[in-house]
């Protein structure tokens with residue numbers, strides 16, 4: 001076979017392969033979007049409704065249309081993500097629905113890729129102890145850390161079921177481990193955990209950065225006294241966004257009063273106004 005002829009065949013095969021891959025991706029995307037539309041419109045099982053009403057008090061505050069929207073999001077979450085029980089915990093509908101409903105609160109009213117990097121949620125029965133190795137300049141510090149939950153970039157979200165339940169019972173303390181860890185997932189969607197999730201327009205980043213960094217520094221400087229936001233938010237910008245998210249949902253009124261600019265930024269991002277639900 002002549003070299004030129006061989007080349008033509010290789011090029012044609014390569015074009016055919018690219019065409020096949022593209023067709024496969026387009027079909028996969030289309031069927032996923034059809035499946036999601038079907039899930040969004042699926043009836044919500046009565047047992048699930050009972051679980052969210054009992055375990056997710058925030059749900060009870062939502063306007064009816066938003067409740068229906070959340071039910072659809074819960075269907076998608078449960079269909080697309082895998083739950084794994086750790087430390088002998090058996091995964092039940094209660095665990096899945098309670099976690100899915102709270103995580104999905106963060107997706108309401110928004111165009112969302114549904115936590116695209118997340119495939120698995122690992123659930124431990126109790127607050128667990130994890131080995132940590134952190135780098136402090138040239139020194140590596142190893143130790144043990146008590147964890148309520150964690151969110152890995154391109155990896156799983158890890159939660160302790162007792163913390164999940166504890167966090168939902170009191171919805172005015174500004175602490176909710178599910179909202180916290182899943183807001184980290186939103187932050188990590190662009191590949192960097194820096195407290196800036198993907199915003200709708202490029203121009204929005206300037207205001208976001210200026211308001212959040214100002215509030216972050218203020219929280220760092222705050223000494224004693226009562227604060228609306230948990231001091232853990234002063235750890236780094238990523239934790240600040242996660243703690244701000246918890247506060248936004250659970251202490252909306254106080255946040256709007258004491259940190260109106262921060263509240264407005266989050267209201268704009270989450271496309272929600274939790275003050276109206278109270």
Ligand SMILES: [Zn+2]
Nearest residue numbers: 180184239242
């Ligand atoms: Zn965190």
